[in-house]
Amino acid sequence: MREVSISQLWGRAWDLFKLNWLLLVGLLVIAIIVSLISFISALIAEILLWLALIGALIPGLLLWSALVRAGYLVARQGQSSFGEAFRDLSSLLKIFVYELTLLLILWILLRMAHLAWWASDILVVADFIILFLSSFGWAAPYCVLSGRAGILSAIGQSFSLTWWNFSKVFVALLSVIGLLLLGLLLLGLGLLGDVPILILGGVLLCELWLLVVLPIGSIFLPLLYFALTDAEGVSHSKSLRLG
Numbered sequence: 001m002r003e004v005s006i007s008q009l010w011g012r013a014w015d016l017f018k019l020n021w022l023l024l025v026g027l028l029v030i031a032i033i034v035s036l037i038s039f040i041s042a043l044i045a046e047i048l049l050w051l052a053l054i055g056a057l058i059p060g061l062l063l064w065s066a067l068v069r070a071g072y073l074v075a076r077q078g079q080s081s082f083g084e085a086f087r088d089l090s091s092l093l094k095i096f097v098y099e100l101t102l103l104l105i106l107w108i109l110l111r112m113a114h115l116a117w118w119a120s121d122i123l124v125v126a127d128f129i130i131l132f133l134s135s136f137g138w139a140a141p142y143c144v145l146s147g148r149a150g151i152l153s154a155i156g157q158s159f160s161l162t163w164w165n166f167s168k169v170f171v172a173l174l175s176v177i178g179l180l181l182l183g184l185l186l187l188g189l190g191l192l193g194d195v196p197i198l199i200l201g202g203v204l205l206c207e208l209w210l211l212v213v214l215p216i217g218s219i220f221l222p223l224l225y226f227a228l229t230d231a232e233g234v235s236h237s238k239s240l241r242l243g
């Protein structure tokens with residue numbers, strides 16, 4: 001079993017992304033477009049704002065579930081397709097329910113924190129703790145897709161996997177967050193220019209960056225899961241172990 005580093009996992013994710021970029025970027029773009037259309041349609045129909053947000057969230061999460069499954073299949077098999085990403089409706093619905101439940105729990109906990117504390121410094125700490133704990137569920141979708149667990153047991157397995165490999169998972173997730181923040185930095189630099197062409201350039205660079213980083217991340221996370229669990233049946237990932 002060969003040990004690998006976080007950078008090697010990113011390198012493997014990049015190689016797989018180059019082979020499957022059309023599938024992964026396509027799913028992400030479709031999810032964004034469908035969500036925007038749903039939201040705008042709801043606003044035009046003069047539906048309440050929170051109902052419009054829910055209307056945009058549901059199709060977006062369903063398509064995001066397909067992106068998660070596609071990334072998992074790419075990491076496991078080397079290649080996948082649009083049809084394969086949507087084939088297992090049961091798994092997609094389980095991932096959808098998990099993501100929706102997680103967002104609902106996060107919203108409730110954040111609302112409770114804001115109602116319980118008025119001091120801004122305490123709120124920042126409370127929000128950080130809540131978001132930090134939510135990251136422990138990163139592997140739950142892959143536990144479901146691997147057939148090892150249902151929704152609730154998958155959350156428990158994800159927390160356990162993260163706890164026993166905390167330093168490795170922390171660095172890995174930090175690398176994902178860092179790459180996402182780099183895209184926002186590109187946007188910020190454009191906004192600082194206070195010139196229309198620079199602002200437009202910053203927006204475009206940020207969007208292009210996220211259209212690459214998010215799909216690569218959808219491959220990187222299941223590769224991380226395989227490396228930590230030595231999942232059986234993974235063609236080119238089963239021999240990897242995170243060092």
